[in-house]
Amino acid sequence: MSDRIVGAAPSPGRLLAAAEPQAGPAAKALDLLSIIVAAVEQAPGLAVRGIDRDGIVRYWSLGAARLYGVAAELALGQPWARVAASLPDAASLAEEGTDELAAVWESGKARSTRLWKLDADGAAPRCICSTVFPVIESGRVRQVVCIDVDITASGQDGAAQGALLLMGDNFRQLYDKSADAIVLLRDEYIAEANPAAIALFQCEDRPRLLGRRLSDFSPLRQPDGALSSLRGTQLAAQAHADGNCRYDWRYQTCAGQLFWGEVLLTSVTLDHTYLFYAVIRDISSRKLAERDLYLSMQVIEHASVAIVVMDPQQRVVSMNPAYSEISGYSLDDMLGKPFVQHGVEPDTPAFFEHVWDEVEANGYWQGDISGQRKAGARYPAWLSLTAIRDSQGQLSNYLAILSDISERKKNEEHTRHLAEHDFLTDLPNRVLLLDRLSLSLAAARRKLSMLAILYLDLDHFKHINDSMGHHVGDLLLKEVARRLVRCVRGVDTVSRHGGDEFVIILAEVGGIDQVAHVASSLLHAVTQPYQLGEYELQVSTSIGVAIFPSDGDSIETLVHNADIAMYHAKESGRNNFQFFNAEMNAQIVERASLEQGLRAALGRDEFVLEFQPALDVASGQIVGAEALLRWRHPQLGVLPPERFIAVAEECGLMVSIGNWVLQQACRRARAWHDAGQAWRVAVNLSPAQCLHNNLLLSVQEALAVSGLPAACLELEVTESLLMKGGARLAGVLAQLRALGARLAIDDFGTGYSRLANLRHYPVDKLKIDPSFLPAVADDAAGESDTMLAATIIAMARELQLTVIAEGVETAQQLAYLRGQGCQQYQGRYASAQVAGSVLAKLLH
Known part of the structure; x- marks a missing residue:
């Protein structure tokens, strides 16, 4: 084997590049081995070969050149079989090497270390320890690496040779560091x-x-x-x-x-x-980090909010299942496409340009948008956009978090509806009325048009609530509301102002005649019969009208003036409508002043009683007196009941005032008795007293405190109240009669009740209304008045009721009454109203 280095070995790290020039870094699993190979590149006795799937040598280290005597230039790019054939013992080396390489390529697993002998030209054989393992990237074997170690030594056993291998200088240095x-x-x-x-x-x-x-x-x-x-x-x-x-x-x-x-x-x-x-x-x-990442992925996967990741060009690269559930778009629908192109539709083209500008400037944007589902339906959504930057501050991604807020919007709308609408009738309430009236006024000013406010109040609604129960009253209010809505246009507003009061805005009316026509329609609609469960009712309403701009230029003024006109409609007999005028306002101001004064009158001892004596027609003797209330007003002087009783009834003061009258009248009658005059005192009961639960207790208390016998107290109720009171009033009168008090019907003849009906009530006396008496002295008078008076007297006598005539002013009237058999009378012919202390002295 030649000691000459016949080719330059690749630099450390080129192993993989040589194996596949375009491949990425090796799998992490072999990071350490790659480092070891690079570190021992120059170690003597270590040879590294890299061979691809086709059997081509892609890497040939310096150690391989030394060990096999083949330069890198001659080995690289050549089939391993050809290179092995040039080596000593070529046949066995080529066969075993090729089989081993094929096994590694097939299994993707390293082969156990094996020892083999390498013959050398003219030298002793070398003992080679070889390990073959795959280089795997992205799950695929990219190449096979062979590390051959010359472990030829001085007769040490295999284990010792392996230890010497690990103790090689370069390897030991890597091992230690x-x-x-x-x-x-x-x-x-x-x-x-x-x-x-x-x-x-x-x-x-x-x-x-x-x-x-x-x-x-x-x-x-x-x-x-x-x-x-x-x-x-x-x-x-x-x-x-x-x-x-x-x-x-x-x-x-x-x-x-x-x-x-x-x-x-x-x-x-x-x-x-x-x-x-x-x-x-x-x-x-x-x-x-993996655990945190797993938890984060689980949160993202199962989040109810949609999460979408985009690239720097705002194209979708990933999204969680929630986005599909919300929008209907799959990942395939969205992948690689602009986020706003699918699922998010701006209301204006410039909307998302502004949004992205905000994200670029501030790094995020959030707000409500209008989303669009794949099926085409729109839905309200909340969107958060965030720019994601890498460690160098460069934009890497955009993150969108989107929530379907349809349910929240529905709840908000429901809450807003509840806040702006009456819970019973579902009509706009006072809050929404004022808002709409503000808009209508602004439009009317802009268009120089007319606007009308109609203020409605149901007549005698409290009586329905008290006599039939609030359930019936609620049913009536709901039906009235439906009828009112049917009478106006869609641009108009019908609202419940509270209780039994309704306010209607008529926008852009053509004139007074149109307003009057609508008011007449409302009156007619309200007065139609109602079938409410077992009850059949008929009610009416009073309507006040104020016109913009003639009756006011502000919301407060118009509503106030319509309210004033409504009260004038009630005072004009109810079941009608009245347009506001300045005189009405003066009356309302006076009424407000009276109400304020009434609330303090009892405490300031401003009420007094005067008495109208009642005389026996036959003898001319006083048999009793009627207590008449007067108010000594600090500024207006002495006021008769006609000036303030209605106000007291409306503001709820009549019960307390009536109780005061009862107590004072009983005390005065007791004083007469103590002076030897056993006169009966007559006290008028107001409707509020008659329907009050404590009337019997109040009468008992007045009699007990004064010591007056119950038979000397006469309680008067009007014929009209008797007709409307029904069974409840009949029961109250029965209790009073059982107590011993006498009962009289005042103003008889004005209510058109049948005398026969009086059998159902425990009454003792009838008072003939003064309106039947003036014509008696007039020779030109018709016979109807005298006939009616005579009929009442005759029928009362048949029923064994005492008859007293009110308002007798002449001797002729008295003579007529005497001739018809009337028992008692009162009026100016006998005496005007006087203080109780001077009554007996005056008529002595």
Whole structure:
């Protein structure tokens, strides 16, 4: 064999390049061996050959040139069979070498180390130790590498020769300086270990490691539950059978700390002795990263939000299943295409230009967008775009996170609807009304058009709630709402303002006549009969109208003036509509002043009682007196009840005022009794008192405190109230009559009730309304008034009821009543209203 170097060997690292010039880096599994090959390139007695699938020599080291005497220029690019044929003992070398190469190509596994003899020209045969292994990249064998070591020595056995191989100068240097742990195992025990192994296992010195089994540095069980000792034996057998074995292993250091190691266990057979060398790399950080990566991938795969990765050109490179579930697009639909082209449709062409500008400037953008599913349907989405940059600050990817917010938008819309609509009728509430009115006013100002506000209040709705229950009242409100909506246009707004009040905006009306027509339609619609369960009802409404711009230029003024007009409609008999005017406003201001004064009047002792005496028609003697309420107003003077009773009823003060009247009247009657005048006192009961639950208790308290006998108290209710009160009022009157109080019907003849119906009520007296008396003294008067008065008196006598005529002002009227058999009268003919203390003295 020639000692002349006949060709330059490739530089370290060219092994793979020579094998396949365009191939990438070798698989990580052989990183360490590649380093070893590069390091021992110049070592004497070491020859490295690289051969591709076609059997062509692609790598020929300097050691190969020395060992075989063939220069690199002559070997590279030549079939290995041809090169082997030129060597001594060519036939056996070519045959065995070709078979061994074919086995490695076929199995993709390294062949166990073998020894063979190389004859040399005129020299002693050489003992060659060869190992053949594949270079694998991307799961494919790229080339086969052969490392041949001349272990010819002075008669040492095979094991010693293997040890000498490891102790070669260059290899020993690499072995000592390797960052990976390398241990040599003989009969399962550690025979040699490099410094990196001692450090990895945290041993104080080499003796702590040598002589122990590698399984001694393992926990009892591996993370998958397998016994470490059993699994280690299995892996050693696999390495012996296959030549090498790569696996991950959980180790435990001398200090008791656990770590993950990546192990390349290689089997070497020298002179029938089995040796293993293990290369161990600490991969704890990698395992931790893999675990984190696995968790991250699981999160991404199972995330409910869509995650899309794009390249710097905004083309989709990856996405999770959630995006397919949301949009309907598969990865095949999206791959390599611009993200905004599928699944995200901007409302304007410039929208996403602005978005990408924001991402470029700030690194991210987020906001609501309109998405489009593959089927074409639009959906609301929340999108976050982030620019991903590498360690050098260069843009590498874009990350999009997208959520379908249809449900959130639906909930928001539902919440907004609840906030802006009445829960009972689903009409716009006060909040939405004011918003729409603001928009309508702005449009009316811009177009110089007319706008109308209609304020509606149901008549006597409280009576329905009190007598039939709130359930019926709610059903009525819902039906009224439906009828109101049917009476107006789509551009108009019908809202529930609260309680039984509704406000309607008529936008862009053509004139007053159009408003009046709509108001008439509303009145007609509301007054139609209602069938609400077992109840058949008929109600009416009062409507106030305010016009923009004549009745106000602001929301507050228009609504206020329409409210004023509505109250005027109620005062005008209800079931009608009224347009606002300035006089109404003055009346409302007065009413507000009265209400404010009424609330303080009781506490300031401003109420007084006057009494209208009642006389016996036959004898002319006083038999009683009617208590009449007066209000000594600090600014307006003494006010009759007509000026303030209605206000007191509406603002809820009538019950407390009525109780005060009861108490004062009973006290005054008791004073008359104490003075020897056993007169009966008559007190008018208001509708609010009659329907109040505590009326009986209030009467009992007034009688008890004053000491007045119940028979001396006469309680008056109007005929109209008697007609509307029904069974509930009949029950209350029965209780009062059982108490001993006398009951009278006031203003009889105005309510058109039948006298026969009076049999159902425990009444004692009828009061003939004054409107039937003036014509009695007029010779030209028709007979209808006198006939009616005579009929009432006759029928009452038949029912054994006392009859008293009110408003008697002349002797002729008194004479007529006497002739018809009327028992009592009161009026100016006898006496005007006077204070209780002077009543007896005045008529003495």
